Amino acid sequence: MKVQVCIIGGGPSGLLLSQLLHLQGIDTIVLEKYSREHVLARIRAGVLEHGFAKLMREAQCGERMDREGEIHHGFEIAHDGRLDRVDLHKYSGGNSVIVYGQTEVTRDLYEARDRLGGKVVHNAEDVTPHDIDSGAPYVTYRDGDKLVRVDCEFVIGADGFHGVSRKSIPNDVLREHEKVYPFGWLGILSRTKPVSPELIYVKHERGFALCSLRSQVLSRYYIQVPLTDKPEDWSDDAFWIELKRRLPADVAARLVTGPSIEKSIAPLRSFVAEPMRHGRLFLAGDAAHIVPPTGARGLNSAASDIYYLYHALVGHYLKGDDSGLDGYSQKALARVWKAQRFSWWMTMLLHRFPDRVSYDDRLQDTEMDYLFSSETAMRLVSENYVGLPF
Ligand code: FAS
Ligand code: PHB
Helix, strand or coil: CCCEEEEEEECHHHHHHHHHHCCCCCCCCECCCCCCCHHHHHCCCECCCCCHHHHHHHHHCHHHHHHHEECCCCEEECCEEEEEEEHHHHHCCCCCCCCHHHHHHHHHHHHHHCCCCEEEEEECCCEEECCCCCCCCCCEEEECCCEEEEECCCCEEECCCCCCCCCHHHCCCCEEEEEEEEEEEEEEECCCCCCCCCCCCECCCCCCCCEEECCCCCCEEEEEEECCHHHHCCCCCHHHHHHHHHHCHHHCCCCCCCCCEEEEEEEEEEEEEEEEEEEEEEECCCCCCEHHHHHHHHHHHHHHHHHHHHHHHHHHHHHHCCCCCCCHHHEEEEEHHHHHHHHHHHHHCCCCCCCCHHHHHHHHHHHHHHHHHHHHHHCCCCCCCCCCCC
């Protein structure tokens, strides 16, 4: 089989790029390790930057997002028993975010690929890129006992943190930068009315918490837990009791609790792999970078990679211009590192670090005081949260 662009990974990054390129007449195939059901069973991101939403609309996948997603003009931070609001709309020059789950984004992308007759292969085993530093790369995968070869001109590694693509870059070329945080997020999904119309990030002496949502009947909550905890260590009741202890009293009093329909613990890490290109292989999304979810930058960092790759490949195929491809890694990393910085800053501001000293506590208090007493600080947080320009 021969295509122009072979995309490894059928998550949001791979699907969005495949859809955008297809609409420009560029032939792609997506090779996904798991079944569609498996991919769609994942509960992940919840907040979309306005740039991501724009890209979904350009990919003809934004209709349900615009119908069912919620536009949020701000969020709140609970600290020292009180709530303060970050007015995103006012301090970002009129921008906002859309609250719409990654699961639904991925579902919309799969359905759009189906509508266009896009080639998406599920249960592709042992996907392996070959000759990526030649002009004729190819990718093999196993379909049961059959070995399939896909000849292509470019390979896109959109296969997430645990994928094969990043590992295909030679060790003497690849540089990895990582910071692992000494705690995780225990998250639950419950068919309950959200405690607040906007997100509430919580800084508390017992640990971080987050009140989020997927709709007005589906709530998403998180609490910071030690890395040694497992989801089965936490009954629903124990989770609700702990969440209430971290919320301001008036918020806790109106919290609607109910059975969890999903419960998981996500470790927190900051990670960047450089460069994001080697020969004809280009990395995008979690294959190249990971952020702690505190700043809601994970999925949104993938969006700018896809935007740059989309325009670079259109430049190559439709205009004979390779400047986008040649400049991709540097341009993508410049924005990736800004998202890393913001996610690290939000994580340092809001979490209780096991090895903290009193100086750290006072620094957190000072950061919080500065944020809510300075319009400049508010603009800085707002422009990062709604998404820096692509
Ligand atoms: P993905 O990991 O989503 O997709 C990669 C795809 O490649 C997967 O479908 C995988 O099955 C496939 N794959 C892997 N190896 C393969 C191989 N060898 N061959 C073929 N296919 C292969 N971000 C936020 O903004 N907010 C959050 O709250 C948040 N929570 C998260 C919770 C968890 C547990 C995780 C893991 C991530 C979370 N993220 C969050 C980040 C997440 O949303 C990612 O940024 C987003 O999934 C990135 O999308 P992709 O780059 O497509 O990677
Ligand atoms: C979520 O709704 O899952 C979510 C929202 C904002 C974050 C992290 C997670 O910063």
